[in-house]
Amino acid sequence: MRESLMSLFEKIKTSWIQIFFYLRLAPNASGFLPSGKWNASRLLAERAKENPSGTALLFEDDRFSWSDFESETNRWANFFESCGVKKGDALALLMDNRPEYLFALLGLNRLGAVAALINTNIVGQGLVHAIEISNASGCIVGVEHEEKLHGVVAELQGIPRSMIFVHGQGAEASTFERAETRLSSHKTARSVSQELPKGDDPMCFIYTSGTTGLPKAAIIKNSRWLAAASMFGLGLLNLKPADISYVSLPLYHSNGMFAGLGASLTTGAALALRRKFSASNFWNDVRKFDATAFIYIGELLRYLLNQPPTAEDQAHKIRVITGNGLRPDIWETFVSRFNIQEIREFYGATEGNAPTVNLENRAGMIGRLRAGQSIVRCDLETGEIIRGEDGFVEKVEQGQTGLFVGQISKTAPFDGYADEAATDKKVLKDLMKTGDRFFNSGDLVTLHENAWLSFADRVGDTFRWKGENVSTNEVAETLNGARGVLEANVYGVMVPGADGRAGMASLNHDETFSLSDFTKFVIDNLPGYQRPYFLRLQQEMRITGTFKHQKVDYRKEGYDPKIISDPLYILDQDQDQYRPVDEALFDSIKSGEYQIR
Structure with missing residues (x-):
């Protein structure tokens, strides 16, 4: 009877929480429809009209008011228009976080053009692919990424060299035209009346992470952007104009675009930007900007936990954070160490249609x-x-x-x-x-x-061994509890003559790590089919630009000492200890002479 009453109470509480969540979204609901007449640049104009002198953007030592934001967006829109950019055209943005990224994005949005938000980590043919599938007719490249664009510019079919502009300090010596030179000749007001946007028109392309192949360009329409932005700004974070949201995630990613820029524009809260995430500078930035909220993804919070504790760990004004990928093994520890009152974990693919939200701070749940x-x-x-x-x-x-x-x-x-x-x-x-x-x-x-x-x-990460399904996340969470392990990346590797794939773990560790202690931990805490039979010890984990563990390349490299310089080990089942994998042992495994049971 008591359990039934508790279950009923939980359902009633959950219903009310969800009702209030959706009520906060109601004011923007008409804009979620394909027939809606809102987009990001129209929202910006409203913010500049309502609160012209209020703080909109913070970056390093610079401050931009809503009026400044609006003016610079107009300047970029006029610049693009002078280049012949029109509604429906696409331009690629290849830049680290900076205010000009947002000015360019919203300048294109004001024209009804589409921004292709290129992942700054991709190079070579991956970069060519990302730009070409967007049908971009031009590119704005940060000086920090100019060299990689130079390496493939001859292969870009749809972009004339005259439509490539470089931005940033040091661009004076560039062979591409400087964006700043062209921008300086344009006004900060629009001389033409603004056509009302359409919800069904595309705003930008956001690319999948490419962890399983070449990245795909997800189409983000104005209505979808507004719905996601409202969910974060009004629903999950419940921001107000007095709030400041800190964003160190890349703006080319959906979390930065929706929960960062989107949440700011839908609520009037200020956006504090960092060029790139830094674990050692994270909390200094939070204090410098007086941030009250921040967004995370993947292993970002683990990297903050791995920093040495300080007396200032709880000296901040953060009241709420939102993101996805916070693993259960560190949830409570993070909350306790940094005194974070509200965590709004969510789940959702950039291009997906089925988001879930955890509004109740229940550790390990996505909603x-x-x-x-x-x-x-x-x-x-x-x-x-x-x-x-x-x-x-x-x-x-x-x-x-x-x-x-x-x-x-x-x-x-x-x-x-x-x-x-x-x-x-x-x-x-x-x-x-x-x-x-x-x-x-x-x-x-x-x-x-x-x-x-x-x-x-x-899908594709879970593997089968000894007739059992092995969840890489489940095993990694267990291994993260071993002394000295900072983070574990688990995947399955092929073994000649074996049915399925054997477990392998790449470990990032500190000086307290002991291989013998780790072996005992594995044997004591994991059943035989879940144990990593191979180990790769590293000082730095290979991750994507959005802090997700890279698995595809690790699986391809396997446990071959001819191509891997990191220390490699195999679990000796007779001795219950890990022994080094040298070329002779590797050849013995490949030939089937040494068998894993």
Whole structure:
């Protein structure tokens, strides 16, 4: 009886929390529709009109008011217009965080043009691919990335050299035309009347992380941008004009674009920018800017925890943070050390249609299952959905893991990618009934009581060993608890003659790490099929630009000492200890002479 009453109370509390959440979004709801007449640059104009002298942007030692922000956006819009840019055209932005990134983005938005937000970490053919799939006709490149663009400029088919502009200190010696030179001749007011934007028009391309192949350009329409911006600014962070939100994540990523810029424009809160994330300078910046909120992603909070404790760890004004990828093994520790009162963990793909939000500070959860969302049975290694005799899928039960999907509808659209073939691959058809369509998230999610959800793994990361499915995230969370381990990246590697893939862990560690102690920890805390049979010890983990562990390259490199200079080890099952992998042992494994049981 008591448990039933507690469950009922939790459901009532949750309902009220969700009601207040959606009520905060109501004022902007009409703009979420394809017929809406709002975009980011129109919101900016409203902010400049309402609070012209209020602080809008903070960067290093510079401050920009809303009026300044509006004026500089107009200057960039006039500059682009003089270059022949018009509605529907696309231009690539390849720059680190800085105010001019936002001026350029919103200047294009004011013209109805589209910004392709290029991931600054990609190079070579990946960079060519990212620019070309956006059909960009021009590019603004930060001087810090000029060299990589020079390396591929001859391969860019759709961009004349006259439409490439470099920005930043040191650009004086560039062979590309300086953006500052052209900008100086343009006014900070618009001489033409502004056409009302359309919600169905594209605002920008945001690229997938590319952890499983070449990045895809997700189409972000004005209506989608406003819906996401409102969710963060009004819903999750509940910002006010007096707030200051600190953003050290790259603006080319959806968290920076939606939870950073979007939250600021929808609420009037100031945005404090850092050029690039720095764990050692993070809290100094937070104090310098008097920030009251910040956004995170992936392993960012782990990197903050790995910094040496100081007496100033709780000397800040942060009241709320939001992001995704906060792992359960550090959630409570982070809250306790830094005295963070509100964590708004969410889940959602840049291009997806099925976001979830954790409004109740429940550690390890990404939110609750909502209408139109399902977790369906699938092969946990490949992500292939499992259909019943009737041809339809079954939903998982409480305690089970499956593929997370979101039904595509008018209120939950999937706008897709610039590449139509890539769009088609993400749509699953006839899952529950003939004719239905679902967005395939590519993520494995576990269902808990009262519709709570936790992230399990990316499809393709979970692997099978000794007849059992091994979740890389689950094993990594356990290994992170070993003495001296700063972070663990777990993946499966092929072993000749073995059924499935053996576990391998790349470890970033400090001076307290002991291989013998770690071996005992592994044997005591993990069953045989979950133990990492191979180890790679590193001083620095390889990650994406959005702080996600890189797994594809690690899997390809495997445990070959001919191509890996890091120390490599294999678990000797007879001796219960890790022994070094040299070329002779590697050759013995490859030939099948040395067998892993």
